[in-house]
Amino acid sequence: MNRREALKKFYNVIVAVGASSFFTFDDLLALENSQIKKPNLIWLQGASCSGCTLSSTNIEDISFTDFILKFVNIIYHPNLTIHTGYDVQHTLNTACKELNNDYLLINEGSIPVQLPHACLLADIPYVEWIKKMAKNAHSCIGVGTCASFGGITDMHGMDTGVASIVQVLETENIQKPVAILPNCPLRPEHLVYTILYFIKFGKFPALDVYHRPKKFFSQTIHQSCSHYYEFKEDIFATKIGEKGCLLELGCQGPVTKSDCMITGLNGNTNNCIKAGHPCIGCASEHFPRQIMFRSYIDDRVITPLKKMNFAKK
Amino acid sequence: MNMKRTISVDPLTRIEGHLKFTTKIENSIVTDAKCSAQLYRGIEKALIGYDARVAQQVTQRICGTCNYAHAEAAALALEDAMGIKPNKNGQLLRNLIVGAYQIHDYIFHFYLLSVFDFINIEAITTYKGSNKNLVKMKQWVESEKKSGKIFPISPFLSQYKNIYSQDEKLNFFSIDNYLEAFEIMLKLDKAVAIFGGKSPHPVTIEAGGVTTTPTVLSIEKYKALIEEVDIFIKDIYLPNIIKISKEFKEYFNIGKGYANYLAFAYMPDENGENHLFEGGTIINGEYADYDLEKIREDVKYSYYLGNDNAKPLSSTKLTPIDYDRYKSEQIKENGKYSWSKAPRYDTNVMEVGAVARVIITYNKKTNKKLNALVDQVNKELNITFDEYNSVMGRHLSRAILACIVIDKLKKDIDKVEPDVNAYEEYDIPTKAKGIGLTEGTRGALAHWIETDKEGYIKNYELIVPTTWNISPRDAQGTPGVVEKMLIGTKIKDVENPIELARIIRSTDPCMACSVH
Numbered sequence: 156m157n158r159r160e161a162l163k164k165f166y167n168v169i170v171a172v173g174a175s176s177f178f179t180f181d182d183l184l185a186l187e188n189s190q191i192k193k194p195n196l197i198w199l200q201g202a203s204c205s206g207c208t209l210s211s212t213n214i215e216d217i218s219f220t221d222f223i224l225k226f227v228n229i230i231y232h233p234n235l236t237i238h239t240g241y242d243v244q245h246t247l248n249t250a251c252k253e254l255n256n257d258y259l260l261i262n263e264g265s266i267p268v269q270l271p272h273a274c275l276l277a278d279i280p281y282v283e284w285i286k287k288m289a290k291n292a293h294s295c296i297g298v299g300t301c302a303s304f305g306g307i308t309d310m311h312g313m314d315t316g317v318a319s320i321v322q323v324l325e326t327e328n329i330q331k332p333v334a335i336l337p338n339c340p341l342r343p344e345h346l347v348y349t350i351l352y353f354i355k356f357g358k359f360p361a362l363d364v365y366h367r368p369k370k371f372f373s374q375t376i377h378q379s380c381s382h383y384y385e386f387k388e389d390i391f392a393t394k395i396g397e398k399g400c401l402l403e404l405g406c407q408g409p410v411t412k413s414d415c416m417i418t419g420l421n422g423n424t425n426n427c428i429k430a431g432h433p434c435i436g437c438a439s440e441h442f443p444r445q446i447m448f449r450s451y452i453d454d455r456v457i458t459p460l461k462k463m464n465f466a467k468k
Numbered sequence: 469m470n471m472k473r474t475i476s477v478d479p480l481t482r483i484e485g486h487l488k489f490t491t492k493i494e495n496s497i498v499t500d501a502k503c504s505a506q507l508y509r510g511i512e513k514a515l516i517g518y519d520a521r522v523a524q525q526v527t528q529r530i531c532g533t534c535n536y537a538h539a540e541a542a543a544l545a546l547e548d549a550m551g552i553k554p555n556k557n558g559q560l561l562r563n564l565i566v567g568a569y570q571i572h573d574y575i576f577h578f579y580l581l582s583v584f585d586f587i588n589i590e591a592i593t594t595y596k597g598s599n600k601n602l603v604k605m606k607q608w609v610e611s612e613k614k615s616g617k618i619f620p621i622s623p624f625l626s627q628y629k630n631i632y633s634q635d636e637k638l639n640f641f642s643i644d645n646y647l648e649a650f651e652i653m654l655k656l657d658k659a660v661a662i663f664g665g666k667s668p669h670p671v672t673i674e675a676g677g678v679t680t681t682p683t684v685l686s687i688e689k690y691k692a693l694i695e696e697v698d699i700f701i702k703d704i705y706l707p708n709i710i711k712i713s714k715e716f717k718e719y720f721n722i723g724k725g726y727a728n729y730l731a732f733a734y735m736p737d738e739n740g741e742n743h744l745f746e747g748g749t750i751i752n753g754e755y756a757d758y759d760l761e762k763i764r765e766d767v768k769y770s771y772y773l774g775n776d777n778a779k780p781l782s783s784t785k786l787t788p789i790d791y792d793r794y795k796s797e798q799i800k801e802n803g804k805y806s807w808s809k810a811p812r813y814d815t816n817v818m819e820v821g822a823v824a825r826v827i828i829t830y831n832k833k834t835n836k837k838l839n840a841l842v843d844q845v846n847k848e849l850n851i852t853f854d855e856y857n858s859v860m861g862r863h864l865s866r867a868i869l870a871c872i873v874i875d876k877l878k879k880d881i882d883k884v885e886p887d888v889n890a891y892e893e894y895d896i897p898t899k900a901k902g903i904g905l906t907e908g909t910r911g912a913l914a915h916w917i918e919t920d921k922e923g924y925i926k927n928y929e930l931i932v933p934t935t936w937n938i939s940p941r942d943a944q945g946t947p948g949v950v951e952k953m954l955i956g957t958k959i960k961d962v963e964n965p966i967e968l969a970r971i972i973r974s975t976d977p978c979m980a981c982s983v984h
Contacts, residue, residue: 200485200486202507202509203485203532203980204484204485204529204530204531204532204533204535204980205484205485205531205532205533205980206529206531206532206533206535206668206669207532208532209532209533209576209668210532210668212650212653212654213653213654213657213667214654215654218647218650218651218654219650220647220650221604224604224605224608228617228619228622229622229623230619230622230623231622231623232623233479233481233482234481234482234483234484234580234581235482235580235623236481236482236622236623237481237482237584237589237623237624237625237626237627238481238625238626238627238628239477239479239480239481239482239628239969240476240477240478240479240480241477242626243479243481244478246619246622249618249619250618250619253618254618267508270508270788270790270791271791272771272791272794273507273508273509273788273807274486274506274507274508275486275488275506275507276478276479276486276506277478277479277488278478278488278798306529307509307511307526307529307530308509308511310511310514310515310518310526311514311517311518312510312513312514312516312517313509313510313514314510314787314788315508315509315510315788339529339669340532340668340669394893395674395679395889395891395893396679396681396889396891420661420665420666420667421657421658421660421661421666421667422654422658424658424661424662424689425661425662425664425665425666426665426666427665427666427671427672429665430661430663430664430665430666430671430672430679430680431665431672431679431680431681431891432665432671432672432674432679432680435525435671437669443518443522443525443526444522445517445518445519445522445924446518446519446521446522447519447521447522447525448519448521448525448674450893450895455922455923
């Protein structure tokens with residue numbers, strides 16, 4: 156494969172994530188020749204499961220290593236970084252000083268605030284690391300539903316009192332641009348697009364009130380659903396496998412904003428609804444709901460289990 | 469001169485999640501070790517009040533790497549409470565989802581997380597061949613070195629200074645495989661998504677089967693993906709581990725645990741019987757069936773209040789200690805030190821995972837393919853099961869299992885009937901109890917569920933593979949499995965304790981699971 160062919164492959168990715176309207180082939184060449192600067196990336200994991208990390212390796216057409224070698228400088232990532240222990244603390248502290256205002260801080264997972272010792276790095280509460288690293292970051296990205304809205308780490312009855320990255324920045328009055336990319340797990344296309352936009356313009360694409368990129372989160376799953384026609388025609392499935400809209404089986408599509416039905420998942424291999432399952436609303440601020448999958452005849456009254464709705468400090 | 473040192477490594481990178489370990493070293497020998505899980509979320513008790521079917525979706529999100537296993541265990545627990553089994557298609561699709569994800573996980577663990585414990589990454593600068601991956605990597609390293617950056621070659625820099633592979637060919641072969649592993653993982657994620665809806669976090673595994681209805685097309689797509697992975701597993705992954713084992717033969721004697729093993733039956737046929745891997749225990753060399761009544765959990769050294777010796781479902785509340793108490797425990801000589809609990813089997817500390825599954829299934833002689841492969845590998849490496857209780861034994865066992873699982877997937881995909889439902893709906897059982905047992909990538913996994921009069925969750929309990937392995941001391945003060953593996957290890961260079969990192973990574977700890 157010659158250089159031009161290799162670059163073409165990268166360009167396919169830019170097209171696939173929807174960034175070709177602003178990120179041209181010339182931009183790719185400029186990046187290759189170091190005329191455009193690659194952003195430094197520091198990736199930290201709070202109350203997380205590494206699912207978003209694993210999901211971000213699912214970039215269609217190019218390997219993850221190609222992506223990180225070509226588009227970004229990864230200063231630290233818990234699952235990729237070769238060094239360990241004290242060297243990690245040293246790297247983070249050095250980056251904070253030497254790369255002031257010159258790195259993107261990526262936060263995977265939520266941030267325990269009420270029970271600060273519920274997540275520790277070098278015996279220091281994770282929330283302290285986030286504050287410190289965010290203060291010196293250029294911008295921050297919260298990846299996944301836990302980082303965005305608390306997700307499964309913010310269920311009824313939990314003691315940890317988690318906050319999202321946006322909330323920590325607000326509470327601490329750290330004025331840095333911040334974007335969130337909900338979906339459990341993170342959709343790799345969303346991250347790649349956001350980073351490409353950042354490379355080109357030095358800022359995030361247009362965001363909504365929750366700090367989600369409008370490009371991906373302005374429509375509900377329902378609005379772009381392949382069963383939308385059946386919904387309009389009042390054809391509803393009464394059990395799994397039956398033809399029709401899945402609303403009466405508990406589908407969360409109408410209350411969940413994301414573009415799963417437009418771009419598909421795992422390189423458009425499938426999506427939850429196509430796989431016969433009602434949308435569980437994994438990108439929603441209400442995730443997880445008390446009942447995610449109802450049967451048609453389920454007449455139980457939902458008594459909304461109050462999520463803690465983000466701890467206030 | 470008698471040298472005493474304490475080494476604390478925090479965080480240990482290239483594992484799932486947050487782990488710190490502290491060792492005391494005297495005359496280069498580890499005399500004491502403590503493993504601290506550094507995360508707590510409290511998911512199992514938070515499930516109380518949610519619909520019983522929510523457990524499947526939420527518990528699989530405990531972990532981004534073994535999500536499929538929690539999904540399966542939660543579905544099994546609810547099916548146990550319902551008193552049902554999935555139909556043939558349901559069981560087959562479930563095998564195809566969990567099997568593909570499990571292989572994904574083995575490759576993720578060996579290449580992304582572990583291979584640079586043995587392989588010299590700097591060897592890439594001496595590469596003179598024409599492999600495009602390696603040439604690309606070499607060019608990148610060279611340009612990084614000249615870049616004048618503060619962190620050149622990041623994240624691939626600064627291994628512990630120690631002895632890595634001296635075999636040039638093996639170094640190049642392994643680095644190339646590391647790069648290819650990403651593409652293989654991508655294929656496996658697609659295979660999972662075909663029947664799981666998406667990957668990670670497949671949604672379709674529900675009590676009653678799998679919600680996807682297979683088609684001729686989806687079956688063919690799955691087959692094509694698995695064929696490509698099959699070649700990687702048998703021609704690259706297993707040989708790669710065997711080559712590394714030959715060069716690092718001493719690691720068949722390093723990192724020895726208690727040699728007490730626990731595994732649950734895993735991967736049944738389409739009727740939910742005749743599992744590919746057997747369940748059971750081995751204690752002091754004696755095989756026996758497992759007895760769930762013997763499982764207890766201690767919290768004496770865990771950051772919780774409450775009783776030791778607790779049976780599953782014996783409490784509906786798990787109370788973490790507050791921040792002030794945490795700080796006071798930190799300065800105590802013998803204080804609490806981990807968010808992980810300490811599960812025990814009677815008083816035995818059990819190891820779970822790949823070695824347990826290989827040895828227990830081999831012992832039962834029900835899987836001829838496994839026994840033949842094990843015999844062949846043991847002969848080639850001149851080892852016995854005694855050497856499986858080691859760093860290399862654990863890496864080797866995973867590759868053996870991957871070979872067996874992929875053959876099963878190739879067989880099962882041919883049995884799937886296109887256009888036949890794989891899911892049947894059953895009412896959620898009220899006031900019922902159920903247990904779901906399976907094997908995750910990292911070993912024996914159990915879910916217990918109890919429902920109330922409306923079918924909401926009344927109580928939930930998880931005992932997870934890494935909780936067994938990474939547990940702190942129990943109420944009697946007996947160290948956990950990984951702690952035991954570390955104690956007695958000889959450290960060549962205390963500034964670069966690669967031996968300890970190799971031991972811990974070989975157990976593939978998943979901290980998010982262990983603390984859940």
